[in-house]
Amino acid sequence: MTADPHISVIVTAYNRKKYLLGAVRSALNQMLPRDLYEVIVVKNFRDEAIDRELEERGVVNLYSNDVSQGGKVHEALEVAKGDVVSLLEDDDEFLPESWNGFTRPSG
């Protein structure tokens, strides 16, 4: 056993807005208690509706002009509080736990 980890989910987006909120919501809707992970978005655009939702839901919202994936992730790592990093591209999503038959423990 090691110390309890804290996860930083890093969502990267470049130009594409269409799927981003779906990716972020999929991370926020996980069963893992919210105090055990944070969500960080790194993107190269500003969008009123997207930025508002990110702020309302406590997502760290970084603006980056870096075209490279390594550069964007590095910028997120600078502010990430977690000792574990989960990467998520804007057009992908975390599956709900129910998809695999996992259920929230009762009690």
Add this chain to the structure above:
Amino acid sequence: MERVYAAFRIGVDYYHNGRVVVNEAGKVLRKEGHSALIKGDKEKVRYALQVMSQSMFHNSSSISVRKSVLEKDWVKNCDLSFDLFAFTAALFSAHVMVDDPIPLTLFRVHSQHAGVDLSSFEAHLTEALKNQRRVLSDAAYLASVVRGTPYEYAIKHVFLGQKLWWLAIPGHPHLGDPRLDMLRPGEILEWISFLPYFRYHLRYFAMTLLAPILPHALKRAAAKLVFESNLRQAIG
């Protein structure tokens, strides 16, 4: 994410989960995933070859990793292939690496890349050239980073594979770097030495050798066929 959390709680350093591939309409196309638990340097050398030769490292969204693993200076220099860089960094500093076949993420096949609509063949080709050039340059850089380490051979596999794809794209420009523009006889022999890793995909392996030497018109026709098939799959 609970499963990822549990894995890192018991000491995993690099975790790659299975994925469900869907198209734009949300239709499930297939499930992909592998199973492996790797501890120790000796096992990692064998595992690296298996993973690199079958592209099992693919898709950044399937990767969770200890932040400390990513703190190598050269990771910052990754242009596009972050999954490959994260996997390689883990080979050097992760003690326990896990490939979990359970799908925890959804991978979407669609006709947009970085905001560019790729539903026309010409747009797709332009983007493919741009991206493959970046992927090739990532692989070349990584090959130089791991030179002289036990992982040199595995990364060479990725580099040669990407170079063959680059040379197979119709209209690929010369990059002004002989390492990238030409396939040396020694490299062809080296690629053939990877044949055992393709024993279940012999047709594909033959294609990797044949495609770069096809005349331009044939390359274009083949690329168009692949594009149309992928587009049909993406839009369902």
